[in-house]
Every structure is written in C-alpha cells, then in structure tokens.
Amino acid sequence: DQQVKQNSPSLSVxxxxxxxxxxxxxxxxxxxxxxxxxxxxEGPTFLISxxxxxxxxxxxxxxxxxxxxxxxxxxxxxxxxxxxxxxxxCAASDGSGYALNFGKGTSLLVTP
Amino acid sequence: xxxxxQSPSNKVTExxxxxxxxxxxxxxxxxxxxxxxxxxxxxxxxxxxxxNSAPDKSGLPSDRFxxxxxGESVSTLTIQRTQQEDSAVYLCASSLLKRYEQYFGPGxxxxxx
Numbered sequence: 001d002q003q004v005k006q007n008s009p010s011l012s013v014x015x016x017x018x019x020x021x022x023x024x025x026x027x028x029x030x031x032x033x034x035x036x037x038x039x040x041x042e043g044p045t046f047l048i049s050x051x052x053x054x055x056x057x058x059x060x061x062x063x064x065x066x067x068x069x070x071x072x073x074x075x076x077x078x079x080x081x082x083x084x085x086x087x088x089x090c091a092a093s094d095g096s097g098y099a100l101n102f103g104k105g106t107s108l109l110v111t112p
Numbered sequence: 113x114x115x116x117x118q119s120p121s122n123k124v125t126e127x128x129x130x131x132x133x134x135x136x137x138x139x140x141x142x143x144x145x146x147x148x149x150x151x152x153x154x155x156x157x158x159x160x161x162x163x164n165s166a167p168d169k170s171g172l173p174s175d176r177f178x179x180x181x182x183g184e185s186v187s188t189l190t191i192q193r194t195q196q197e198d199s200a201v202y203l204c205a206s207s208l209l210k211r212y213e214q215y216f217g218p219g220x221x222x223x224x225x
Contacts, residue, residue, distance in 0.1 A: 002154070043205070043217050046214070049213065089154065089155065098168070099168070100212070102154035102155040104152065
C-alpha cells in the first residue's frame, strides 16, 4: 500500500510565480520527511527535509511545511525558475534511518 | 568529488536470463541502499547494507533477487530468471551511517523482453 501519496502527477507554473507541491501520508509513525528532485536520466537529489518536531523549514527559495494533524506536507518554491522543472518526490521515514518511503512524484514544469 | 556510480546505465535482457547490476557508492559512505522505480511509480526500497552488519533484505520482492556488498565498497544486485515485471530503473544510494540524506546514482534501466 502507498503510505506516501502525491496526488498531482503534474503541475505547470509560470516563471517567477510560486510552485506548491503537495504530499500526504498515512503512517503516523513517520517522523522525518524529505523532498527529492529528479531530472531525466539522473538519480534523485536531496532538496530539503523536515523533522516532525518542526512545522516549517526554509532553504533559500525552498520551504517545506508540515501539518502533522492533517498528515500533510508541502513544498513551496518561490520564485519558480525554468531550471526547477523536474520531478519532485516526497519521502518519509519512521525513524529507522533508512528505507525511505517515496511518493510517485509530481512533474513540475516552469514556463518562461 | 565523485558521486554514486552505477553500471550498466541500460540493460536489455531476454526473459529467463540472469542480470547483474553494479553500484559504486561515495567513498566513506557506510550505508548503501537499492531501490527500484517502475514506470509511473515511486521508488520502492529493496535492500540496505550498513557496514559489516547483516543486510536488511525485507524489500526484496522474491528469492530471484539477491545483493552483495564487499565491505564498504561496491555492491551488486543480481536478478535471476528475469521476468517482464522486473523491468524498471534500479537505483543505488549511499549515505553516511544512517543519515536520511541519501545520495543516489543515475540508475540502471533494465528492460526484460
């Protein structure tokens, strides 16, 4: 069963605007969440993470928000740039430190 | 510095044949992971190695799948008697100890005909 869900397979945003990518999870034991970015023919690269003791983590143009009660997290990219066009994966861990549970990904297209 | 490398980048094989996929982790990374990504799906955990500890094989989908790791270096994933449902991109990742931030290789695209 899919414990991490990304219900939007694709998203298109204009350059300079905000991109919001959403992720829902079902396992209440998850306590660490990550976002990975993937370009075609490359492996995923780590982007940003958040621990369950926080509700927000910011790194430059990227901010991740966590709503534990709703079991929901989101990634905000502001301002969006054409180079941000990629597939974004949400991942979660239950504290074992490995075996990340990944969503199916959301393909972001940032248009000039 | 050098990232995680995988070989081959692409592999086409006939159903029933055995295949071997290779992963070279980042030097100094003690933890190594194998995932696979089927078309339109998320990454699916297969196996985890940590130093000289017994590997966690809980994600291997069948006994046709096996993996080895030599110390803290190269790992090979072997799939015996390949089936069409084995077609996927096989990704290797490594990390320092059990840090969550795993560094991925480019993957091996396996096609079973």
